[in-house]
Amino acid sequence: MTGDRWEFDAIGTRWRVDTAHPLSAGARGAVADLVDAFDRDWSRFRDDSLVSALARGAGTVVAPPDTAAMLDLYAALDEATAGAVNPLVGGALARRGYDARYGFVDRGAEPAPPDWRTLLAWTTDRLLLTEPATIDVGAVGKGRLVDRVLDVVTAATDGEAVVDASGDVAVRGRTDRIGLEHPFDPTRAVGVWEVRDAALCASAVNRRAWGEGLHHVLDARTGHPIRTIAATWAVAGSAMIADAVATALFFDGGAAFAHDRGVPWVRMTSDGRLEWSPDCGAELFV
Incomplete structure (x- = not known):
């Protein structure tokens, strides 16, 4: 896409918005207001959030x-x-x-x-x-915000746009070839996926990782990080659904959850094997 690229930081990650024509100051302001409101409601990293x-x-x-x-x-x-x-x-x-x-x-x-x-x-x-507890919407929240930002952006342009929130990518009005980053070597890809008028969301244990084997994908039943799956990718009509499927695929039941929603997927196990759904349209390097 030749046109305009806008990059900014929000909700702890880097965002990129590509449009055929430059976004107006009003449209950028609407995106900034939307992101700030979402963060003020749902961020557990802000003392002033809901x-x-x-x-x-x-x-x-x-x-x-x-x-x-x-x-x-x-x-x-x-x-x-x-x-x-x-x-x-x-x-x-x-x-x-x-x-x-x-x-x-x-x-x-x-x-x-x-x-x-x-x-x-x-x-x-x-x-x-009913009692104090910490809500975390990380399994679906970034995807939800990507969808809402895309709606604002496409309403302000001719409808052709890409919103990329560091691994959660929504595409409208064009086709994008998106690389699937290898979770053990970010200089490599395990495949590419062509996405049009849809969203691809990814999750991996090398992102938001710290300490010995600690990362952000926990089994809520135990409080322990997942050890069997290293990375997941899913393509759906909305980024929120793709985000949810990418999370579910770390656990038993994830593949069935994806199938019930007609969402194709890829995942890599911790020992480096690739698995994918029968309807997967990605070109995989296996």
């Missing part, structure tokens, strides 16, 4: 706009993975060192509350937490 306030003192609050879409999807992920994916895993992540201060000091494993559905309730209007 989820940080709920972690300090439970209660009922006005639900942010993304509440039902994300937490409904979490309920489906929880069921598909037999409880391995849980939106109250934030406390378990903090104990392993991935805390609001990026302390990276491991204080041991602690499961997330297995009864999270009795602690956390939501409607389109209200979000209720």
